[in-house]
């Protein structure tokens with residue numbers, strides 16, 4: 001409720017007048033709330049005074065805490081609204097007033113919106129950090145560096161007669177700008193993490209028809225979200241379920257089974273599966289162990305080889321074979337190159353060094369990136385289902401195939417808990433296939449029917465989610481929205497242009513100004529009208 005006139009006086013709040021001395025007396029806070037027209041007591045509640053400028057919005061604020069019964073709330077609201085100068089606040093209006101009074105910057109407003117919407121622990125922690133100024137502080141430091149650069153370049157332009165001094169100063173400015181640009185680039189690279197925590201990690205469940213994808217979705221979601229049947233091709237449309245996995249928001253996407261099909265609707269379903277797979281952060285490839293005889297043959301061959309060549313024979317380990325199978329499955333459906341082929345243009349571009357960029361701006365890149373948006377951190381996880389039916393599961397457990405290039409305690413080929421470690425070796429014979437189909441995160445044997453292995457799968461999934469969402473940013477400046485990343489990229493672009501023309505002070509200063517302008521937009525110091533409405537609309541009434 002917004003009061004635009006200072007009318008809250010004795011008749012309304014049972015003796016609680018405004019303005020007061022400013023001290024809050026708890027005994028005074030508990031009061032009767034009376035109708036200003038009839039004097040009738042509407043409720044006994046709490047009235048808290050927050051005198052400006054120390055209040056949330058900077059203005060004088062009174063909060064009424066009433067009993068929650070609808071009739072009480074209605075009576076108090078009606079009594080208030082009948083007063084001249086009183087109206088209901090718009091959604092987010094209090095926050096907007098706080099922003100306009102300079103109490104919060106835009107990143108803190110965004111953090112607050114995220115805090116109100118936080119569903120998981122990770123979201124709450126991140127939003128709290130942002131709403132209390134973690135990003136604002138980092139932005140302020142970066143902006144002040146830029147303004148120092150700008151002040152020096154202005155001085156060079158104004159007093160540039162002394163060539164020796166101006167050359168020295170120019171060089172200092174260049175170094176400072178370069179350092180900042182590198183720092184920002186590092187942040188942009190890791191910035192998807194903040195966005196992932198905020199929006200949730202997307203896990204696409206893919207595989208051949210009848211592999212048990214829908215069964216897996218239901219098992220992980222602990223409810224019958226998708227139809228399960230023994231008819232291959234049951235799932236057509238994608239089915240999404242959001243779950244809280246060890247404090248992280250994870251969206252599981254069940255997809256249509258992948259196979260050659262003449263059925264138009266099924267083909268449309270597969271198209272959706274392809275697109276879910278392309279944009280997923282984690283691709284869970286479900287294999288039906290029962291129908292993978294090739295795996296059995298290869299494992300057998302390998303065992304024989306090992307027997308004849310001794311225990312330390314280097315060769316394809318079980319994880320390698322599984323990777324091959326997963327990769328082949330994906331390739332069968334999306335063509336050679338696996339998932340990588342769906343977005344090779346964008347992925348190839350992404351890896352280039354910004355210094356060697358030939359014309360493509362960060363924003364153009366961003367657009368092409370989102371058109372075919374395969375996340376760079378994408379991982380693939382193999383889920384070997386129907387272990388209850390397959391003798392292979394025992395064979396896999398018993399396998400002691402060596403794995404080359406593994407590191408740390410995880411390097412044993414098959415961990416005692418039945419999961420396969422992530423393969424990290426550079427000399428891996430399957431390096432290229434890993435690149436083509438996303439980084440392998442491991443494999444887990446499960447049975448959706450008996451529930452066996454599901455806890456291991458959940459643990460593995462949590463670990464992969466933690467891996468891709470963990471932030472390495474020491475200063476807590478995490479970009480949580482696409483908007484932040486785009487503006488920082490804009491700033492980096494301007495700094496790169498500055499570096500290429502730093503010897504022409506007047507032109508170069510323009511680029512520094514453009515860079516500072518982009519940073520100013522992140523915090524809302526500059527040009528924010530266009531996003532304010534959208535942002536404050538995210539809030540509920542009363543905040």
Ligand SMILES: Nc1nc2c(ncn2[C@@H]2O[C@H](COP(=O)(O)OP(=O)(O)OP(=O)(O)O)[C@@H](O)[C@H]2O)c(=O)[nH]1
Pocket residue numbers: 207208209210211212213214215216227228229230231232233234235236255256257258385386387388389446447448449450
């Ligand atoms: N024995 C056994 N059967 C399973 C297991 N998981 C799934 N099934 C059965 O396999 C059949 C197919 O399961 P779904 O979950 O519908 O398979 P899907 O991969 O979603 O299939 P599509 O939607 O057709 O692509 C059903 O009859 C399930 O009951 C398992 O772990 N063990």
Ligand SMILES: [Mg+2]
Pocket residue numbers: 213214215226227228234235254255257
């Ligand atoms: Mg299904």
